[in-house]
Amino acid sequence: MTARIQLPAKAKKGEVVEIRVLIQHPMETGYRHDDVGHLIKRNVINVLSCRYNGVEVFRADLSSGIAANPYVQFYTVADKSGELEFYWIDDEGQQGSERQSIQVGA
Amino acid sequence: MSCASALAFALLALPALAQQRAIPLSEVKSGSAFLGADLRSLQNDDFANPGTLWLERGEKLWSEPAGKTKQSCASCHKDAKTSMRGVAARYPKVDAESGRLVNLEGRINLCRTRRMGAEPFKYESEELLAMTAYVARQSKGMPMAASVDGPAKAHFEAGEVAYRLRRGQMNLSCAHCHEANWGKRLLSETISQGQPNAYPAYRMEWQTMGSLERRLRACLSGIRAEMLPYGSPEYLDLELYLAWRAQGLPIETPGVRR
Amino acid sequence: MRRRQFLAGVAALPAAALAQVDPLDPLVWVVTNGAPVKQGKVTVELPQLADNGNSVPIRITVDSPMTEADHVKSIHLYSEKNPVRNMANFYLGPRAGKAEVNSRVRLAGSQKVTAVAKLSDGSFWYDTASIVVTLSACLDES
Numbered sequence: 001m002t003a004r005i006q007l008p009a010k011a012k013k014g015e016v017v018e019i020r021v022l023i024q025h026p027m028e029t030g031y032r033h034d035d036v037g038h039l040i041k042r043n044v045i046n047v048l049s050c051r052y053n054g055v056e057v058f059r060a061d062l063s064s065g066i067a068a069n070p071y072v073q074f075y076t077v078a079d080k081s082g083e084l085e086f087y088w089i090d091d092e093g094q095q096g097s098e099r100q101s102i103q104v105g106a
Numbered sequence: 107m108s109c110a111s112a113l114a115f116a117l118l119a120l121p122a123l124a125q126q127r128a129i130p131l132s133e134v135k136s137g138s139a140f141l142g143a144d145l146r147s148l149q150n151d152d153f154a155n156p157g158t159l160w161l162e163r164g165e166k167l168w169s170e171p172a173g174k175t176k177q178s179c180a181s182c183h184k185d186a187k188t189s190m191r192g193v194a195a196r197y198p199k200v201d202a203e204s205g206r207l208v209n210l211e212g213r214i215n216l217c218r219t220r221r222m223g224a225e226p227f228k229y230e231s232e233e234l235l236a237m238t239a240y241v242a243r244q245s246k247g248m249p250m251a252a253s254v255d256g257p258a259k260a261h262f263e264a265g266e267v268a269y270r271l272r273r274g275q276m277n278l279s280c281a282h283c284h285e286a287n288w289g290k291r292l293l294s295e296t297i298s299q300g301q302p303n304a305y306p307a308y309r310m311e312w313q314t315m316g317s318l319e320r321r322l323r324a325c326l327s328g329i330r331a332e333m334l335p336y337g338s339p340e341y342l343d344l345e346l347y348l349a350w351r352a353q354g355l356p357i358e359t360p361g362v363r364r
Numbered sequence: 365m366r367r368r369q370f371l372a373g374v375a376a377l378p379a380a381a382l383a384q385v386d387p388l389d390p391l392v393w394v395v396t397n398g399a400p401v402k403q404g405k406v407t408v409e410l411p412q413l414a415d416n417g418n419s420v421p422i423r424i425t426v427d428s429p430m431t432e433a434d435h436v437k438s439i440h441l442y443s444e445k446n447p448v449r450n451m452a453n454f455y456l457g458p459r460a461g462k463a464e465v466n467s468r469v470r471l472a473g474s475q476k477v478t479a480v481a482k483l484s485d486g487s488f489w490y491d492t493a494s495i496v497v498t499l500s501a502c503l504d505e506s
Contacts, residue, residue, distance in 0.1 A: 016461035065451030310416035328502030
């Protein structure tokens with residue numbers, strides 16, 4: 001799954017940084033029908049987690065109520081330099097992940 | 107003026123009338139002018155615009171070797187930012203080798219089959235949408251400038267006929283909404299001029315990216331007319347006519363639409 | 365859940381909160397366990413009219429210092445009319461720095477959207493926003 005992450009490359013210690021996530025996923029609701037009338041099976045990303053140097057700083061339970069190609073924007077405090085890792089999983093068990101580094105100065 | 111010269115004048119005037127613009131160039135407006143504030147700002151958001159997911163894929167595909175020759179687009183065209191700049195703005199155009207009118211999708215597939223020995227991408231496939239969006243994106247901000255002269259002239263004229271043809275249960279032509287009633291309301295939506303400058307676009311109704319042809323099919327479906335199959339010559343002619351109508355409008359790919 | 369406990373919990377809710385949050389009560393109970401849900405601190409921002417119900421931008425903010433002692437633990441989003449009424453849950457904490465989440469949601473028609481925030485002191489707060497969602501003008505079977 002193509003996914004995009006936006007967060008500042010550099011930040012001051014203690015600064016609140018904005019994190020934006022955009023993931024390519026149909027977030028199939030399970031309520032739509034195909035051309036011949038069969039129900040298209042539900043498949044949505046149900047969990048999105050963000051870990052900062054291994055510690056979870058944000059988690060979201062998502063459902064079919066979140067739009068296709070989900071967009072989530074949240075905040076975290078720039079603590080130490082390191083990596084932010086993003087993990088998500090959908091109803092079919094497909095996992096996705098992305099990581100991005102952050103340099104935190106004094 | 108004598109009868110004969112009046113007739114001669116009238117005959118001379120006819121070809122010019124066919125090229126008269128129902129919407130003058132000074133009044134052409136992109137579809138984004140008819141969106142609500144949210145979708146307009148989403149389109150302009152270089153990160154959150156969902157179409158950018160296809161751009162990323164397109165950028166990867168550009169450098170991916172394919173087909174019998176194991177070449178990639180980059181093998182011949184190098185950096186797309188330079189080589190593809192302005193290309194999308196000139197489409198649809200007539201392919202010199204085959205003499206056929208092709209749109210950007212068709213051109214990409216011609217490269218694949220002729221030069222790379224690769225299978226063409228299907229319409230609305232993730233690959234074709236990604237590639238078309240990526241190539242068109244390299245012309246972002248540039249004015250649409252398709253030629254309707256020479257070999258394109260016959261296609262342009264056929265395109266105008268298609269534009270004004272009444273179709274479907276509702277017996278409407280494109281002109282009825284997009285020429286005679288643009289700016290007016292249809293339920294809670296404002297009818298646009300039906301300009302093609304933002305395609306491929308991410309359409310909320312589709313919840314995914316789609317080509318201009320898909321959008322034309324959506325219109326046909328809307329007026330309860332039969333949707334022609336993808337790649338039909340009538341769509342190509344119509345795309346050329348639309349490109350002429352949109353002359354000067356900056357390309358906005360990837361667009362975000364309702 | 366015992367009937368008596370349920371009724372006692374419902375009676376404990378202030379009338380105003382009951383009127384707003386009540387239709388979703390069984391879902392909210394899972395989070396609040398009967399504790400009162402007060403209106404305030406939370407702000408749900410939605411456009412007045414959706415461009416398209418398939419994707420509507422939403423912003424939820426909670427007035428909180430987000431310190432170790434006083435922060436938002438989680439935000440729970442509920443739809444009035446969607447088939448799946450608990451749309452999303454967001455888990456924050458002191459490391460968030462700011463109690464704000466933005467996303468894009470699907471809304472099946474004009475309705476109210478409610479966000480319930482759980483704070484570190486065990487209190488619950490909510491806000492509701494209304495939005496008009498219309499169908500597309502033309503049927504699209506492309």
